[in-house]
Amino acid sequence: MGVVVTATPDGGVVPGSLAVYPGTFDPFTPGHHDLVARARVLFDRVIVLLAVNADKRPTAEARTRAARVRDAMPVAWGNVEVDTWAGLTAAYCLRRGATVIVRGLRTAADLGHEYQLAAMNEQLGMQTVWLPARPQLAATSSTVARAYRSAQSARPSPAGTYDHV
Template sequence: MAVYPGTFDPFTSGHRDLVARARVMFDRVIVLLAVNADKQPTSEATARAGRVREAMPAAWGNVEVDTSTGLTTAYCLRRGATVIVRGVRTAADFRYEYQLAAMNERLGMQTIWVPSRPHLAATSSTVARAYRSAQPAGPSLNAEK
């Protein structure tokens, strides 16, 4: 079982693509909305979790959505996960993710990185939030069903 953690504010087409790819690599994938006190999301975790669930096709029966506070590794160990899945878009992402992976490994959890597809690499939650606030009636960068 794999855990794909993030704040998913919002859940983008890049996030959805990573879940689609992870779900064929692992028997089960938990999309974990990590509640991070250092971040100020635009909505509560339960609302974001609901939107993530809505973005998942019904046929993806091996994908679960959950929320958690605290360390992701503690959640993973408690749930019996074997790996954390993280997306990487850029070299800067990789540097940051490498540090997280090193810490997670010391805490007993392996991390694998899945590179973003080139056409999705420019999409991030930060960009999607900025676009949404600048274009209130425009098309969405959020995950399509």
């Protein structure tokens, strides 16, 4: 099924490779950014694929999230592309000629779910590569980031200020 990779044997790029890193990226966290940074040196090209998933309720539409992800990419990362897709990730990969799906693992608990996805994608003709999250980034998920953002926006105004009189 999936394989955990931290680098190629010679520390270089897999020649001719196109990797797809799918997710809802709501929001795009430092952990996501780090995975893209690591994937882009392992593969010739990387597509950050914003999944349009009807089962999830993102805080912004796909185009807006895609623009935010694009804005987070350094200009020098010319081998990274951002795209959106509603459908199976494996179907997108096959259509684009991708050789691998990149997925991040934050915790051991993620492995069960990721293993199921990798098994399904393998049946559809796509291999999965798992990149472990860096320890300092593993605690922050998009869910945690959204909860933090929501809590910050719900905080009362500082003492002595009023929204209305």
